[in-house]
Amino acid sequence: MESKQNTINEVLRQTMHDYLNNLHLIQMNLDMERYDEAKNLIRTYSLKCTQFFDVNNAGLLHTNEWLQTFSLAYNKITLEFETSIQQVGAEKYDEPVKDYLERFVQTIYPLLKGYQEQILKVCILTAEVLEVQVELKGEWSSYTWVDGMFNGLMEVEQEINTNSHIKYKLIARERLE
Incomplete structure (x- = not known):
């Protein structure tokens, strides 16, 4: 599957659509006097913004763009995203990480079974x-993910590889500066 290049207008349109939906959801909870739910939604949306800025500050701008526009290209998969940024200086890993994630999703996406929830974390x-x-x-058709192409920058550590669960880590070989 070829990755579609999104225009700035498409990304902004989707962002505004999501923004309005989030505001409506908060407003609905306030109207129903469900104040704790409204506060939790505000915390959730604030955390998402914080994560965006954290990844940018770490130097992973292209990876961040890929993550933020993921749902536009891959609507069969739900993306869950977490960060723990304590150090910056990851710029040299940005393109290789983004490309690796893209190759992984492009390879497995055609094999996904549409009736099953697919969650990428x-x-x-x-x-x-x-x-x-x-x-x-x-759930997907039989598949083995073994791409280890990083030209010495990072190593790939596979943890799980079954027909319903894949888990691996990309680990930089050098310390961040």
Whole structure:
């Protein structure tokens, strides 16, 4: 499956659509006097913004664009995203990480079974080194993910690889500066 390049207008349109939906959901909870639910939604949306800025500050701008526009290209998969950014300076890993994630999703996407919920979880951690944890749960045709192409920048550590669960880590070989 060829990745479609989104225009700025398409991305802004989707962002505004999501923004309005989120505001309506908060307003609905306030109207129904469900104040705790409204506060939780505000916290959830605030965390999403914080994560966006954290990934940018770490130097992973292209990876962040890919993550933020993921649902436009891959509507059969729900993306869950977490960050723990303690160190910056990951710029040299940006394109390789984005390309690796893209190759992985493009390879498995045609094999997904549409009736099953597919959840891709990506967790970006920066302490002393950059670590990207990737986990996909769902159902797909027989598949083995073994792409280890990083030209020495990172290593791939596979943890789980079955017909319903794939989990691996991308770990930088050098410390972040």
